[in-house]
Amino acid sequence: MSGMTESGVSVRSVRAFVRSRGRTRSSAGDRYVTAFCVAVFLAVAGEPLSDVLAGLAGPGDPARMGAGVALIALAVAALLGTARAVGPVMLPGPDASWLLLSPLDRRHLLGRTGRALLMASVVAGAVLGLGMLAVLGAPDQLVWRLLGALTLGVFASVGGMALAVLAQASQSWQVWLTAAMVALLVLAVVAVSGQLRTVPAIAAGAPLQAVAAAAAGAAVISGLLVRQAWAALGRIPARAVMAASTRAGHVASAAVGVDPGAFTWIAEDNYWRARKLGSRRWPSLPAPFALAWQDWRRLARRRGRLAAILATAAMPAVLAQAGFAPAALGAAVLAGGLAVAASSVSGTRRDGDNPALARLLGVGRRRALAARAALPALLSGAWTALALAALSLTATAMAPGAAGAVVSDAVADVDVWWLFGPLAAPALAAGALRMARRSPVDHSLPVIETAGGAIPLGPVLWAATGVDVAVAGCLPALIALAFPTPEPGALLAAQAVAGAAVLVGYVWRTGR
Amino acid sequence: MYDSIISVAELTVELGGNPVLRGLGLTVAAGEIVAVVGPNGSGKSTLLRCLAGLQPATFGEVRVFGEPPVDDGPFWRRVALLGDEPAWYPGLTTREHLELMAAVHPRTRMTVEAALEVFALVERADAAPLNLSTGQRQRLSLAAALLRPSTLLLLDEPERGLDAAFRGRLADLLDAYADEGGTVVMATHDQGLAARAREVSPTGVTA
Numbered sequence: 001m002s003g004m005t006e007s008g009v010s011v012r013s014v015r016a017f018v019r020s021r022g023r024t025r026s027s028a029g030d031r032y033v034t035a036f037c038v039a040v041f042l043a044v045a046g047e048p049l050s051d052v053l054a055g056l057a058g059p060g061d062p063a064r065m066g067a068g069v070a071l072i073a074l075a076v077a078a079l080l081g082t083a084r085a086v087g088p089v090m091l092p093g094p095d096a097s098w099l100l101l102s103p104l105d106r107r108h109l110l111g112r113t114g115r116a117l118l119m120a121s122v123v124a125g126a127v128l129g130l131g132m133l134a135v136l137g138a139p140d141q142l143v144w145r146l147l148g149a150l151t152l153g154v155f156a157s158v159g160g161m162a163l164a165v166l167a168q169a170s171q172s173w174q175v176w177l178t179a180a181m182v183a184l185l186v187l188a189v190v191a192v193s194g195q196l197r198t199v200p201a202i203a204a205g206a207p208l209q210a211v212a213a214a215a216a217g218a219a220v221i222s223g224l225l226v227r228q229a230w231a232a233l234g235r236i237p238a239r240a241v242m243a244a245s246t247r248a249g250h251v252a253s254a255a256v257g258v259d260p261g262a263f264t265w266i267a268e269d270n271y272w273r274a275r276k277l278g279s280r281r282w283p284s285l286p287a288p289f290a291l292a293w294q295d296w297r298r299l300a301r302r303r304g305r306l307a308a309i310l311a312t313a314a315m316p317a318v319l320a321q322a323g324f325a326p327a328a329l330g331a332a333v334l335a336g337g338l339a340v341a342a343s344s345v346s347g348t349r350r351d352g353d354n355p356a357l358a359r360l361l362g363v364g365r366r367r368a369l370a371a372r373a374a375l376p377a378l379l380s381g382a383w384t385a386l387a388l389a390a391l392s393l394t395a396t397a398m399a400p401g402a403a404g405a406v407v408s409d410a411v412a413d414v415d416v417w418w419l420f421g422p423l424a425a426p427a428l429a430a431g432a433l434r435m436a437r438r439s440p441v442d443h444s445l446p447v448i449e450t451a452g453g454a455i456p457l458g459p460v461l462w463a464a465t466g467v468d469v470a471v472a473g474c475l476p477a478l479i480a481l482a483f484p485t486p487e488p489g490a491l492l493a494a495q496a497v498a499g500a501a502v503l504v505g506y507v508w509r510t511g512r
Numbered sequence: 513m514y515d516s517i518i519s520v521a522e523l524t525v526e527l528g529g530n531p532v533l534r535g536l537g538l539t540v541a542a543g544e545i546v547a548v549v550g551p552n553g554s555g556k557s558t559l560l561r562c563l564a565g566l567q568p569a570t571f572g573e574v575r576v577f578g579e580p581p582v583d584d585g586p587f588w589r590r591v592a593l594l595g596d597e598p599a600w601y602p603g604l605t606t607r608e609h610l611e612l613m614a615a616v617h618p619r620t621r622m623t624v625e626a627a628l629e630v631f632a633l634v635e636r637a638d639a640a641p642l643n644l645s646t647g648q649r650q651r652l653s654l655a656a657a658l659l660r661p662s663t664l665l666l667l668d669e670p671e672r673g674l675d676a677a678f679r680g681r682l683a684d685l686l687d688a689y690a691d692e693g694g695t696v697v698m699a700t701h702d703q704g705l706a707a708r709a710r711e712v713s714p715t716g717v718t719a
Contacts, residue, residue, distance in 0.1 A: 268602050272640045277603075279638050282611035290615035298603035346602055356598035359564075360656055361616045364585030 011108040014099065053146065056130075060137025065200040067321030068135030070188040072128065076160060077184035079124055083164035084177060087244030089113050089236055100238050107234035110241070114165070114233055118226075121161035122154050129153025135322075136204040148211035152218050159222030162229035168240050169232040192318050243270075268346075277301070288371035291363050294347045295375050309340055309379070313386035317394040329391060330481025337384040337424065338470050341376035341432035348372050349436040366511025373429045373503060380432070381425030389418040416492065420477040423495040426503035427473020434506065435466030473502030514578025516541050517664055517695045518563060522572035525558050532558045533714055535572070542663075545686055545696040547709035555714040556699035557595070560666050563697060564593045576664065589617075592662040594653055594670060600641040606652055607637040610659060617660040621692075624659070630685070631655040632678070646673040658685060665689060667698035671705060683708050 060068075089110055091100060099109055129150035138145040163180060166173035190196055206214075283293060299306055316332045324332070348369070351358040358368070392415070445457040471478070476494035485491070518540040525533040533555040540546050548556045561567035562574050565581030574580060581587060600609065610624045628634045631651040636644055641652055650673040657665065665686075671679050683705050686696050700706050 269642055272602055273642050275640070277605045277638055277640060279605045279607040279611075282608060282615045284615065287616045287618075290612065293615075294601045294604060294612060297608070298601070301603050350599045350601055354599035356593070356595060357601070357656075359583075359588045359593055360598070360660065361613065362585060362588035362660070363616055367585075 011099075011104050011111075014104065052130075053142070056133050056146070057138055057142045059139045060135060060200075060204050061323070062197070062201055064321065064323045065135060065204070066191045066194050066197060067318050067323075068131075069196075069200050070192040070318055071322055072131050072135060073184045073188040073191065075128065075131065076156065077181050077188070079128075079157065080160050080164060080177060080181050080184070083117075083161055084167060087168060087241070088117055088161065088164050089168055089233070089241055090244035091241060100241055105234070106236070106238075107230075110233050110236065114230065117161050117165070118158065121157040125154030125157030126150055127153070128157055136200060139205060141208060144208055145211065148208070148215050151215040152211075155215065155218035155222040159218065159225045162222065162225035165229040165236075166225070166232050168244070169229075169236045173232075188318075192314075192321065287363050288367040289374075291361055291368055292347065292371035292374065295344055295372065298346060299344060299375070299379075309343065310383065310386065312336065313383050314390055316387045317390035320391055320394045326484060327482040330478055333384055333387045333391070333481065334424065334428070334470070334474050334478060336387060337380040337421070337428045338431050338435075338467070340383040341380035341425075341428045342435055342466075344376045344379050345372065345432050345436040348433055352437045352439075364511070366507055369433060369507045369511050373426070373433060373507065376432045377425040377429035377503070380428040381422040383421070384424060384428070385418040385421030388421050392417050416488065419492055420480060420488075420495055423492060423499050424474045424477045426499040428470050430473060430503040430506040431466045431468075431470025433466075434469050434510075437510070438462060438465040469502060469506055473499050514575070517544075517577065518697065519575045520559075520562070520573070523559075523562060523569050523574060524571040525555070525562060525567060526570045527558070531570075533562075536714060538712060540695055540697060542695055543690050543693055545690050545709040546698070547706040547711050548697065548699045548714060549701070549706050549711050550713045550715070557668050559714055560593075560595070560668050560697065560699055564591065564666055590663045591666060592657045592660060592664070593666045593668075594657045595668040597649055598653060598656075604640070605638050606633055606641055606644065609641060609652065610655060613656050613659050619661055620659050621661055621689075622659055627655045627659045647675060647678070650674055651678065654682065654685075658689065663694060665694060665696045665698075667696065667700075669700060670698055671700060671702040679704055 091110070091113060100106075129146075129152060132153055133146060133149040136149075160180070163173065163177050167177035191200070280297075282290065284290070285293060313336070315336065316329050319332055320329055351368075441462040442458045443456075445461065448455045448457055474495070476491045476498055480488050480491040480495070516539045518538060520536060520538040523533055523536040523538075524531060536555075536559065538546075538559075548559055550556055558567060562569060563576060563581060565576075565583045565587065576587075577590065581591075601612075604612070607624060607628065610627055614620045614624050622630065628637050631654060633644075633648065633651060633655065636648060641649055644652065650670075654670060657667070670682060674682065679702055686698075686705075687708065690696060696709070698705070698709070
């Protein structure tokens with residue numbers, strides 16, 4: 001019998017045993033509450049959703065299509081990248097330690113995870129399909145085009161997830177996954193450069209038969225991939241599942257806050273484990289800078305990553321082409337700057353998690369923080385300056401009056417615009433350092449009941465820690481980006497003062 | 513000035529309502545090596561955390577260098593604490609961790625080369641610490657703690673993961689540290705290390 005081992009114990013009977021002893025058994029009442037909540041959600045979300053869908057009717061804007069296609073390609077690449085970073089096949093911690101290294105049938109053990117992945121990719125695919133339709137538009141027969149887009153999106157996403165599962169099971173599929181991600185990135189670059197302007201236009205006006213054929217093709221390919229992945233589930237090495245399962249906790253905690261560094265914490269350790277390093281002499285610097293040099297050396301050893309970070313500076317310009325509002329663009333630039341700053345404070349984060357080495361080094365907190373602010377400030381300053389310069393160029397390049405020229409002409413004329421980057425950098429560095437030093441979520445804080453739903457104060461405060469300081473220090477830049485003015489001189493001066501004041505104030509206060 | 517490096521009087525620590533240390537008294541003079549011994553859960557690590565200013569006393573007084581210990585830069589320049597394994601900085605090799613230690617502390621007790629030699633890490637100098645074995649990582653931690661200058665060395669189970677031969681060598685290294693005027697307080701289960709030190713039990717009974 002399938003699912004039975006030589007000893008005759010099935011995964012199902014083990015799970016039933018664990019469930020019967022556990023304290024978290026779900027009763028019929030629990031299931032009723034869940035179903036009721038879903039029904040209420042559908043009833044509440046139904047009308048806005050149908051409004052959104054009705055708004056999709058009509059032809060798409062050709063000027064925005066390139067950027068829109070690029071964003072979708074990037075979203076799929078990000079989905080694949082996340083799936084690979086997460087595992088994607090993993091188990092809850094106790095299952096990983098107790099059931100994985102046992103004679104139980106591995107495919108049945110991992111089956112539940114497989115079904116969860118399928119559900120997740122169906123939801124992601126539906127969102128993807130809606131995005132596709134929003135970009136390409138539906139000149140006629142909205143319902144059929146919507147169904148076509150959803151089908152395509154879901155099969156693409158499910159196929160991608162199956163590919164990620166296969167990549168976890170074998171090295172040769174890993175190559176295919178990487179190739180798919182590279183192809184998507186290339187597609188994004190080509191689409192945003194305007195080389196393929198005719199292709200999305202043709203796709204937007206494609207007859208229904210062509211849409212149906214594309215959906216059928218996607219279904220066949222993803223079906224084959226899913227069949228392969230299901231077969232491979234039993235062959236996934238325990239090592240890979242164990243690594244993914246321990247990583248899952250970190251990924252979950254990173255997803256709650258804007259903390260891209262934590263996302264790659266274990267991945268980072270694995271990266272350095274797999275690399276052959278050569279020691280280089282430590283530069284003779286004053287003690288705080290000698291300590292801070294660790295982040296610089298780590299960055300110098302990951303040049304590819306540095307290049308990738310700098311390449312993402314083009315993202316706000318792509319968003320501008322896709323028709324995002326100036327306020328959203330401003331927020332994207334500063335959020336990107338904060339993420340870049342947060343990626344270069346690993347020393348502070350390590351010392352925050354485990355201060356043993358910091359105590360052995362014995363550098364005063366204030367001096368260490370001040371020295372460690374230099375790298376995130378430099379990186380985020382350079383990144384935001386590049387992003388703002390690219391935004392200005394986009395605004396200049398777009399024809400006046402064209403859809404998407406949301407960064408006003410006034411902004412395009414002002415070439416000092418990029419200066420907001422370096423001037424906001426100290427505040428972004430302070431925000432990143434505060435994020436790196438924050439303590440774990442305090443779940444003892446109360447949950448506040450509001451008209452819009454319950455707000456758990458602990459996670460919210462945790463997620464806001466760091467972002468608060470960055471926003472406070474970048475307020476003039478945010479105002480200038482949201483409401484572009486032809487003469488941003490006063491706001492530039494205000495930004496210079498605010499940025500410096502926030503960093504000095506933060507280092508002074510925190511380093512006590 | 514202070515008469516003794518460490519003076520602890522009537523120290524009581526409760527964790528979650530349970531008394532871990534009760535009325536402990538301890539005085540340690542400069543140049544002494546003290547081994548805190550006792551069964552698991554007897555409060556050895558708690559005592560070390562109190563001495564490092566990381567655990568407030570429920571009752572009683574702890575003085576290190578004549579003052580209550582404070583978790584700040586000036587304190588850690590005089591005190592080297594080695595407890596659980598530290599979190600290594602990503603992207604740095606074994607040698608670079610020691611070089612960082614030497615770059616931050618201008619007058620080290622030994623050169624990086626000498627430390628690699630003494631702690632038998634020469635062959636693994638270019639490896640990331642996570643690629644070392646448990647014992648080698650403990651040797652690296654000890655190398656970092658003994659490379660830097662300090663007046664007081666607080667060690668929590670320094671024998672963890674070390675082979676028998678290196679435990680003997682560690683006892684010699686601690687003797688040399690004390691001969692230079694340094695003071696060592698360590699929690700240990702190793703009888704060899706404890707035998708070469710003044711043994712103290714957290715229940716207050718001194719051997």
